[in-house]
Amino acid sequence: MNNRERTLAVLNYEKYDRLPIVHFGFWSELLQKWALEGHISEHEANNCWDGSEVDFAVSERLGFDYCWGTQTGGAYGLVPGFEHKILEKKASGAVITQNHSGLIEESYPGVISIPATIGTLMTGREAWEELYKPKLQPGVHRAGAERVAEAKQIFETVENRPAGLFCGSLYGAIRDMLGVEGLSYLYVDDEDLYYEIIDTIGNICYETAKEFLDGGAVPDFLHFWEDICFKNGPLVHPAIFDEYVGPWYKKITDLAREKGVMLASLDCDGCIDKLVQTWVENGVNVMFPIEVGTWEADIKPWRELYGKELRGVGGMNKNVLAFDKKTVDAEVERLKALVDLGGFIPCPDHRLPPDAEWDLTRYYCDEMRKAFG
Numbered sequence: 001m002n003n004r005e006r007t008l009a010v011l012n013y014e015k016y017d018r019l020p021i022v023h024f025g026f027w028s029e030l031l032q033k034w035a036l037e038g039h040i041s042e043h044e045a046n047n048c049w050d051g052s053e054v055d056f057a058v059s060e061r062l063g064f065d066y067c068w069g070t071q072t073g074g075a076y077g078l079v080p081g082f083e084h085k086i087l088e089k090k091a092s093g094a095v096i097t098q099n100h101s102g103l104i105e106e107s108y109p110g111v112i113s114i115p116a117t118i119g120t121l122m123t124g125r126e127a128w129e130e131l132y133k134p135k136l137q138p139g140v141h142r143a144g145a146e147r148v149a150e151a152k153q154i155f156e157t158v159e160n161r162p163a164g165l166f167c168g169s170l171y172g173a174i175r176d177m178l179g180v181e182g183l184s185y186l187y188v189d190d191e192d193l194y195y196e197i198i199d200t201i202g203n204i205c206y207e208t209a210k211e212f213l214d215g216g217a218v219p220d221f222l223h224f225w226e227d228i229c230f231k232n233g234p235l236v237h238p239a240i241f242d243e244y245v246g247p248w249y250k251k252i253t254d255l256a257r258e259k260g261v262m263l264a265s266l267d268c269d270g271c272i273d274k275l276v277q278t279w280v281e282n283g284v285n286v287m288f289p290i291e292v293g294t295w296e297a298d299i300k301p302w303r304e305l306y307g308k309e310l311r312g313v314g315g316m317n318k319n320v321l322a323f324d325k326k327t328v329d330a331e332v333e334r335l336k337a338l339v340d341l342g343g344f345i346p347c348p349d350h351r352l353p354p355d356a357e358w359d360l361t362r363y364y365c366d367e368m369r370k371a372f373g
Contacts, residue, residue, distance in 0.1 A: 002159040003065045008220055009310050011263055011286065013342045019372035020065045021365050022347040023288055024311065025050050026058075029112060029354040041357045056160065062358075063365025066161035068288065068313055068347055070266075073222045074143035074153045074208040076168030076201075077101070078135040078177070082121065090163035101176045102131070112354070115180035130176065135198050138207040148215035154269055155219050164265065165212055165219035166257075168205040170248050171236060172196065174224040174267075180235050187240070195244060203247030210254050213259050221263035222256050224249070224284065231269030231294055241276040253283025266311065269350065271295045275301075280306045289314035290351045296322060299344055300337075318348035322355035325363055332367045 001009070001017045007064050009016035026048060035045035040058055047054045051070030065345060073206050079136065081100030088096040094246060096118070104119035121131055157165040169176075175183050175195055187194045202302040209222070228235050236245075253264050265286040266279055290312050320327045335346045346368070352361065 004159050004162050004220065005231070007162040007345065008263075008292055009347055011343055013222075019339065020073075020345060021063060021368050022066060022068050022345055023062075023352065024068050024129065024314070024347055025055070025295045025351045027351050027353050028354075033354060034358055037358065051161075055122070062361050063369070068265075070109060070161055071164035071166040071344070072154055072217075073166030073168070073223075074147060076142065076166075076208060077173055078203055079137075079141060080135065082131075082218070096162055103176065103179055117181070120178050120182050122178050122182065125190060128193060128197070133200070136204060138204050140211070141252065142208045143211040143215075145215070148217050148280065151212055151217035151219075152215065153313055157216055162221060162225045162307060163219040164221050165209065165217065165261075166211045167222045167224050167252055167264075168201075169225045170202055170205060170245050171198070171241065172228050175228060175235065178213065184235075190366070197245050198248075199267070203244070206252050210255055213227065213255060218259050221286065222263050223260060224267065226266065226268040229268055229272045229275065231271055232274050233271050233273070236275075238274045240293045243273060244280045246282045247341065249279065250281035251286050257283065259362075263311070271297065272298075276302055276306070276310070280307055280310055285309050286311045286313060288312065288347045289347060292317040292319075293349070294299075295348075298338070303341055303343075306344060313345045314347045314349050315344070316346040316348050318350060318356065320353055321348070321352065321357060321360045321364060323360070325360070328367060329362050330362060332371050336371060 001359055003020050006016045006018065006020045010019065031045040034040045035042050044054050044058055048058055049055060055067055078101060082098060084100050084103050086095060086097050087104065087319065090096070093108055097105050098108050099105055100104065102121035103117050105115035106118050107115035107135045121127060143149070151165070167336065178186060234241065256264065263286055263342050264284045265288050266284045266286050267289055269289070272287065287299065287302065287310065290299055292315065297315065302310050315338060317331055320331045339346065
C-alpha cells in the first residue's frame with residue numbers, strides 16, 4: 001500500500017498494512033536550530049514549507065511519511081489583501097504594523113509569539129462596504145481553470161500522501177480581520193453586519209470549493225482551518241456558531257458527498273469540545289490536531305459521544321520530543337489504545353517546537369513503526 005491508501009484505510013476503518021507516520025510541519029526556529037546542529041542544510045531550513053520537496057526530504061530522513069498540512073485549494077480570503085506596512089516604531093522597541101487582513105498589531109523583534117492585536121481597519125458598516133466587501137467577492141480569480149486543472153492532476157496521481165482540498169475558513173478568517181475583541185463586540189453592536197460577514201465568507205468558501213469539485217478536481221478529503229478556540233474553550237458562543245456557521249459547513253460537505261468525498265478534516269487549535277458536535281453534525285468528521293496541551297484533549301471521549309463518524313489526526317504530545325527516550329516510549333504506549341479505536345492517526349499535536357531534538361524525533365518515528373508497523 002502507498003501512504004494515500006494507508007491513510008484512507010485507517011480513516012475508513014478498513015485493513016491496512018501499517019500506520020502512516022504523520023507530522024504537521026516545523027517551527028522555523030526549530031529548522032534553524034537543526035541547521036546549526038548540522039542535521040539539515042541552511043537551504044532546507046529556509047525552504048521547508050508544507051508539501052514542498054524539501055519537506056518530504058527532511059520528513060523522510062526523520063522517518064515521517066508526510067505532513068498532514070499539505071492540501072491544494074483556491075484563494076478564500078481578502079483578494080487582494082491589505083498592504084503590510086509598519087505604522088510606528090516605539091521607543092520601547094515595540095513595532096506597530098498593519099497586516100494583510102487589516103489588523104493593527106504590536107510585536108517586539110526577537111520575541112517568538114503571536115503579535116498582540118490592538119486594532120483593525122474593520123471599524124463598522126462603512127469600513128465593511130468600502131474596504132472589505134470589494135475584496136470578498138466570489139469569482140474565477142479564487143480558483144480558475146488553470147488552478148482547477150492543476151488540482152485535478154494532483155488528485156489523480158498523488159501517492160505519497162492523501163489528496164486534500166483546502167476549503168478555507170468559515171469563522172477563523174473573520175477573526176483574523178476583526179480580532180477576537182472586535183468580532184465579539186460586533187455581534188452586540190451590529191448583529192446584522194455580523195451575520196452578513198459570516199454569510200459573505202461562507203458563500204466564498206462554498207463557491208470556490210464548488211468550482212474545484214464541478215471542474216473534476218475530486219479529492220480524498222476536504223480541509224478547513226479555523227483556530228477559534230483557546231485553552232478554556234471556544235472564542236465564539238457555541239449556539240451562535242451552530243446556528244449561523246454550521247449550515248455553511250453542511251452546504252459544502254453535502255456538495256462534496258455528491259461527488260463521493262465522505263471525509264472532511266478540520267484544523268482548530270485549543271479546547272474544541274463545545275464545537276465538535278456542530279462540526280460532526282454538519283459533515284466535518286476528522287478532528288485535527290487534537291492538542292494534548294494543558295487540557296489533555298483526547299479522541300476517546302469524543303468517540304464515545306459521536307461514534308465512529310468522528311475520526312481524528314493528531315493527539316500526540318509533541319513536548320516529549322524535548323525530553324528523553326523513556327518519555328517518548330511512554331507516549332507511544334499511550335497512543336496504542338487510541339489507535340485501537342480505529343479511525344485515528346497519531347500526529348504531533350501541532351508544528352514541532354524549537355526544543356524538539358533531532359535524534360529523539362527520529363527515535364519517535366522508529367518506535368511508531370515498531371509499534372504500528
